[in-house]
Structure formats: structure tokens, C-alpha cells
Amino acid sequence: MKQAILLFLLGVSSVALMAQVGVNTSNPTATLDVVGDMKTEGSLYLEAPGNFTEIRGSKLLISSPTDNIVRYDIAQSKYGPINYAEFVFRNLSKDGLQDYDTKISTQDYIVTVQGYYFLETVSSDTDIMTHSTITNDNIEGYQVYAYANPTTQTWFLRAFVNNSEFHTRIGSVFAATPIDMYLNLIIYRKGFISKTMEAVTVDMGNSETGVAPLPEGF
Numbered sequence: 001m002k003q004a005i006l007l008f009l010l011g012v013s014s015v016a017l018m019a020q021v022g023v024n025t026s027n028p029t030a031t032l033d034v035v036g037d038m039k040t041e042g043s044l045y046l047e048a049p050g051n052f053t054e055i056r057g058s059k060l061l062i063s064s065p066t067d068n069i070v071r072y073d074i075a076q077s078k079y080g081p082i083n084y085a086e087f088v089f090r091n092l093s094k095d096g097l098q099d100y101d102t103k104i105s106t107q108d109y110i111v112t113v114q115g116y117y118f119l120e121t122v123s124s125d126t127d128i129m130t131h132s133t134i135t136n137d138n139i140e141g142y143q144v145y146a147y148a149n150p151t152t153q154t155w156f157l158r159a160f161v162n163n164s165e166f167h168t169r170i171g172s173v174f175a176a177t178p179i180d181m182y183l184n185l186i187i188y189r190k191g192f193i194s195k196t197m198e199a200v201t202v203d204m205g206n207s208e209t210g211v212a213p214l215p216e217g218f
Helices: 002-018
Strands: 021-023 032-034 060-063 069-072 082-092 097-105 109-120 128-132 142-149 154-161 164-170 173-176 179-189
Touching (some): 082 097, 097 179, 109 128, 109 154, 128 173, 154 164, 154 179
Parallel strands (some): 021 032
Antiparallel strands (some): 060 069, 097 154, 109 142, 109 179, 142 154
16 A cells, blocks of 8 residues: 555656646746746756747847846847948048048947948049159058047047049040048957957067967956
8 A cells, every 4th residue: 555655656756747837827838937927036957958949030138227137139229239331421522531530439339440441422433542742643542441539428430542633534634533432340249249359469570570478368
């Protein structure tokens, strides 16, 4: 008799261990199925979550300003973790873009120039060259970049050629001309997917080769 009772209790325990538990639902579809809000005080651990193979339709959870965990919807968000924007500067000076304030906060974002090109303003002609203002034919190096302005705490853009002007062909000669410049920017949201590292400063000792120290954290 004792043996039969013991076997019965073991069977009940086994069923209990394999049962699904529902909160606010009488038909749970998972080991723990919670319908409604869930608040956890303390630590939450995920042991052996397994591999996630679904790509399409997957969701990202983020913390809201009120410390609630919500599903991230990029269609409704003012920004994405990685943003792409094309800045088009029409009728830009022959001297190029010297200092343009994007008004994008350096506290919240990181801005990089991913690519660029330029056209002649009136005709959209690609027959553009840069001509030195120092010698007759010496073409200096391009300077195209975004930089953080510490005074305004916003990102600025520069796109020009050292000691040179943009020229286009007029008849048989090239002459200074305004241009349309296209800058492709990648804008990363800080604290979401990107992290700003400290500057890596290396004394090259007047050498053209060397080995940089590994940035902290890599």
C-alpha cells in the first residue's frame, strides 16, 4: 500500500513539474505565460536561453524614460540606433564647405561622413576639378569630415580641398564655380548601440611605421 501511495505521489510531482503556469490566462502557451504587466524587483537571470535563429519580425526591448521595458518600434521612433542622412548643399561656394553646424547634439549622437560627391550647380555636370590657389596646377588633399564643436556641443561638417578652389570647364578653360555637394552621414545614437572611446595618442618619433596600443575594452 505504501509503495502504491509513493508511486502516486511521484506521478503527481512529475505532472506538476511539467505543467504550464498561466497568470491572467487559463490557457497558458508556455511554461510561464503572463498576460499583462510584469514587475521584477531584484535580479532577473536567463539560464541557457539557447540560440535565436529568427531574423525577420524579431523585436528589441528597451528601457523608457520612466524605466519601463517597452518594445522598440523604429517606425514610431524619432531616431534609430544607426541613422543615415544625406545632406545636400546647393550653390556651395567655390571654396567648399568650411564650417556647417548640423545642430546634432554631441551629447546624444556620433556623426561620421560615409561618402561624398559634388556636381556643377547649374548643369549638374561631373566635369569638376580642384585648382590650387598657390600654384598653377598643384592639387592639395581633400578634407571631408565631421567634428565635434566643444563650444556649441553640436557636430560640424567640413568638405574642402586645401588651398584650392572648385573649377569647371567653360569652353576650353577651367574657371572657378559654385558646386552642389552631397555628403552621406551615418549618425549613431549614443548609449544605444555605440560608445565613445578615449582618444588614442601615439608618439611616432618621426617614423612612418609603428604599432598602436590596443584601445581599452578591445
